Amino acid sequence: MGRSGDLPRGLVERYRAGPDGWPDDTGCPMLHVDMDAFYASVEIRERPELVDRPVVVGGVGVRGVVSSANYLARTFGVRSAMPTSQARRLCPQAVFLPPTFALYQEVSAGVLAIFREITPLVEPLSLDEAFLDVSGALRRLRTTPAGVGARIRERVRAEHGIVCSVGVGPTKFVAKLASGLAKPDGMLVVPRGEITDFLHPLPVSALWGVGKRTAERLADVGLERVADVAAAPLPRLRRMLGVAMAEHLHALASGHDDRAVQPSNVEKSIGAEETFEVDHFDRALLKRELLRLSERTAASLRARGLRGRTVSIKVRYADFTTISRAKTLMVATDVTQEIYRTAIQLLDEQTPPGAVRLIGVRVEQLGTGGSEQLALDAPEQGWREADQAADRARSKFGTAAIRPAALLGNRPDRAGATEPKPDKPAPAP
DNA sequence: TCTGGGGTCCTTATTCGT
């Protein structure tokens, strides 16, 4: 799933286990564990008949992209983030599956539970990867970091039927790169004394935060390897990339990374967005979609006990230009109607007409809902109670059980031009 | 080739209060 799979492989063999065992892992408390082709592997585990076939998981619609491809599919050139249409051309015999996130979440929770038996210092980055700081667990487990890594790989395979790769290193960044280079089904140990030997030959794109754009800008001035960034004068990097980015990259390239594993990560924003199968001009249809997305976002806030003060919408036009507009409310909210009302206002007042391919809603400035709101937003209280009742019904009878009247009937985003007109933009509570 | 959906973080500009 990551980009480190594209990095050069020739230089990594010295970090694998040799006849004398693993390289020196003293002072290497950081582990990065990454499931190999996670979504595809889980799907194959569920359907063993797919084992010897190329499997691609992702959006199966005309505008879908690949989320995960097994290694067989990758031999045909299929990569994650590639349009599904392109993947079909490259590998027409592959099995194309839509993602089933609930299943991946379940497997992910099981794998995280294994990590947490080893150490409480576990920082999940996504469903399929996590950092572990094992420094405090070594004595109890009577092993070394490499031993922990090997144990994790065995248990994940035995208990969940999927394969993961592990990077062991002195810092998060090194561990993360190492797991990427260990793939598939491998482990790499980068000794503390060999950080720069390991990092410096890699391309700048290996640096966390360097994507296509930044790599191009660096290449324009002759910086192509991590060693080049480490050797570049910091003031020059600052002028090129801005202070924060320059200092971040220079530190990483020089092997400095003192970030600790952070077991709890507070969410900063929650949202939902959707790309239409065909572009839409029709504002009424866009508004119905905003209602659906507001509902999803608000339900997600309520499920986590969060409220947010800033509501933003995102509109992507046919030519891929993307704008966002935001409004900050007096009081944080988790009420569908309030989020929807704000989103509609932003759409009506601040977005130009045009063919729209994507629309989204997001709520920012999150906090846990406090009792101080009761007096201030009394008119919202009725809506909140209605939302909560709907949440309860949905958890009992399924997500389709309760929907605003405006959303009854066909899904507007999939239905095309024959969609009946909506009766009202807002349902009654 | 034709670009998802969930997010995070950074930069720059503007506004507002003191």
Added chain:
DNA sequence: TCTGACGAATAAGGACCC
């Protein structure tokens, strides 16, 4: 009373990550 400086909050956009 006018003006400017400054910091915080807000808004918009872009790049990046998985």
